Amino acid sequence: MTFRSFVVALAVTAGFAGAAQAQTKLTIGFSQIGSESGWRAAETKVGKIEAQKRGIDFRISDAQQKQENQIKAIRSFVAQGVDAIFVAPVVATGWDSVLKEAKEAKIPVVLLDRSIDTRDDSLYLTAVTSDTVHEGRVAGEWLLKQTGGTCNVVELQGTVGSSPAINRKKGFDEVVAKNPGLKIIRTQSGDFTRAKGKEVMESFIKAEGGGRNICAVYAHNDDMAIGAIQAVKEAGLKPGKDILVVSIDAVPDIFKAMADGEANATVELTPNMAGPAFDALMAYKKDGKVPPKWIQTESKLYLPDTAKAEYERRKDLY
Amino acid sequence: MTGPADTPPLLRIEGLVKRFPGVLALDHVDFTLRAGEVHGLLGENGAGKSTLIKTLTGVHPRDAGTIRMDGAEIAPRDVADAQRLRIGTVYQEVNLLPNLSVAQNLFLGREPMRFGFVDGRAMRRAAREIMRGYGLDLDPATPLGQFSVAVQQIVAIARAVDLSARVLILDEPTASLDAQEVAQLFATMRLLKARGIGIVFITHFLDQVYAVCDRITVLRNGRLVGERAIADLPRLELVSMMLGRELAEEERQTARAAPPSGGPPLVAFKGYGRRGYLEPFDLEIRAGEVVGVAGLLGSGRTETAKLAFGAERAGTGAVAVAGTAARLRSPRDAARLGFGYCPEDRKTEGIVGELSVRENIVLALQARRGWLAPLPRREQDEIVARFVRLLDIRAADTERPIQTLSGGNQQKALLARWLATEPRFLILDEPTRGIDVGAHAEIIRLINRLRANGLALMVISSELEEIVAYSRRVVVLRDRRHVAELDGEVSVERIMTAIAASA
């Protein structure tokens, strides 16, 4: 735990003590998946900050990637009688019975950043997620505009079968389908990691005439893009110029690369899922205003012009 | 005593031949079993006893020869078929189901039925009756596994006999029994003998042969050595039948051997033992002396060896080597003190089967030097060549895995492993077990030679004849306790008396 997160925790605890006196204060339990990535850690951190802003008692339970831990956490939140429960579901199925328990206890449930498969969508109030198909589309449209519609693209996919990998490919493919000049000449999985991103890009460069045939690389996340940038450099080419780099997530390191001119664009997957969820929930509690079933976060495109400032803004969040 | 030889033969095997690839396991063997006798089938490991039984009961098809029962030729196809032909077999490992009750085991596959259901009450009643016939009053509803191995064996025998056996084959039934259990088993055998059943009894224990057998047949290297009535067969002659003439010659040599020289003992154990493992013992062994260790199986022989070598840690007592107190907490300590140990269970505790003969021979010396001081290959080859010559180790190629050697050559290689460390004190646990007859005599000769060269040796053996062939002093054990130390003119009879006196 860093000193800062300790302070945040202290502040939350202090808020907790205050809550006992002022009954109006909301108590919300959050079953987080874990801290498997920088983005996930940022989501938790931003959640705490957003809660603090609104004076909410935000209780976080780390499930360490296990659904059974999440189910336990939800039951425990129900037993504690919290005002609402946030869940970032680790898998899509198997939630019905525990969410029914929450519903019977009249505790609204908000899904964060991922959705679930259920026939009964009254089991949750709303889902705050990004539109991962849209993210792919934004990346594709940027590339279309940047290259004037003619470009041989190599694609670094996420983990085979994962929903962000499927959807980010789908959105990008939509743009490709409408523009015959835009071609995906190679596509492979880089498992969302830097090391694999680099390894796959190395083979792409060799397979495509030392990289001469490649106009751009589209990576399903920034980490793979950062790995690919290194591979491009080691092949004696200039990333960002000889080969354009566009990716998704907007983690701090990609802004650094953009500031150095080695990456060209990133689409943000905001870690601020809790903020919109808090707002929807407070409106619901106060005025009974029922939010839509899906609150879509913005998929904002960032370019090198703001890279330096964005890096400074984000580097402590992740 | 009416000789069973007068009764007509129950079972007669003539000219039995069994070939395995490359081996003639049975070479025209004859065997005759009379009704109402206990007939010992004897021989060293590999002599062909098990093959004879398995060929008789149809486990192995025979290549030639006839089997007659009451004069009529029979040809059992398998054990079940043999059972139908009234030949029952009980193995060392009881082949019953320990989680079923005694009654269920007795009647397995032939349960008394009533209205289409198993009649449990009738079955238990009959089982109780049967077991009473063997002098055992036990609850037939108890799972078999809760009884001792001896009782389980008697149940197995009872089942075999109750399936109307007239020939009962007992294949090393006493190997895992203690003395009391053996007595119980022998009582059962005598009972069955009185009922006219012919019993074939396979054992490695000579004293058991004399205790229960009427006649014996000895096999050696797949050939019949002879059939004799036990009453007029001296032990030494029996051993000679089993081992050939060499051993008897060895013994004469020993008789001439000089007694060990005086002076301080090389190794002295004082109050050495561990609770629940072996009662504390005192033992002194001089250079140029072989101390024999005798006792029945499970009496603490191997335990003595393991404590003396540091393979097991002693709880009490002290050890002094050449008059100085020594630390002996592991085999490494022992090796450093100049001790060596050839364990009884050669395969799991002795050889490293897949390593080459060379590697096995240099292992202990290399371990003592430490891994940072590797023996140069040339030196290894010299050592190996020397011992192959000295001990006459027959290996086609010393780079081949040691497991490809015969038991006797493996044993010699293990001896070489320790002799290469130039030891002062060697502990040999059953050095002649499971090896062929020729190697047997060689090892005994070797033990005498090592002693003559000034080594101190502790040799454990269940073959008393063997012990007297090389030791002038014998420690006798019973119930994990050293009960006697015989000195001077040690004979088989004296050792037997010592074992018996304490039993």
Place this chain on the structure above:
Amino acid sequence: MPMPAGLTPSRSLPQIAALVVVLLANWMVFPDFFQVRLQDGRLFGSVIDVLNRGAPVALLALGMTLVIATRGVDLSVGAVMAIAGATAATLTASGHGLGVVVPAALGVGLVCGLWNGLLVAVLEIQPIVATLILMVAGRGIAQLITEGQIVTFVSPALAAIGSGSLLAVPMPVVICLGMLLLTALLVRGTALGLMIEATGLNRLASFYSGVDTRAVGILVYVWCGLCAAVAGLIVTADIRGADANNAGLWLELDAILAVVVGGTSLFGGRFSLVLSVVGALIIQAMNTGILLSGLKPEFNLIVKALVVLAVLLLQSPALGMPRLRLPVVRARRTRP
């Protein structure tokens, strides 16, 4: 240097054959596979990629070979890679030089190995369970060190370990060769190899022969930890960052596979370091080939499994071996 024991033609034939077949298959799907040129003073080409990318698994396989030869297994190597990488990146990010970073990362690996060795050789816990502890906890430790983020650093010196070169040969390949020689020296230049094989084949008999089986047990895990730390250092240096979640993930399985493909039995005993490295190269050649082939990523695992199956069948005593071994045995017999 004498030929390592166990590396006889009959034993190494299937592995070498498999490597050649996989390389040829790569050449068929990608004709420029063997093309090598110099790029910024560094060899550059697909076949170089196989060596370079294969280095971490080959390093793991070196340590794993010794562990498996003692009839053990070390599931924690992937996690140890992550810990060592996290240590190196965090120290570098806070301004320490190579003189501190490398010894610290290797030291962490040694400590991890010592922990495993103590659990297995002293407390006599089953290796698979004992090393599972660090496999699970290790990644957590690495996350604690990096605080759950990818710790990046700017250090040309450290980065050179991952992507630099010596005489045009990529640094990971140089390091891997160095470790191969060092390990070979450790086990074949001394009597340790014999002790390891004896212990693995028959621990009790070795113990009764005076072999310090406990020390042998500890030593192999310590060495395995060291190899894992070197691999972790390379991976971290290569991507200029420590990814606690993904560094070395599942590589323990590739390492075990490399050792098995290299012909060392999981039941311990005879081992060959060179063949384990060949095993690692077979796996990497396969990976690189799949990437070059343009096959859909969904097929990656299936192709890999099929090739591994083929190699193992080739080695199976029940199938391929007798035919491959026969001429060799005959040749030996006719020797006077």
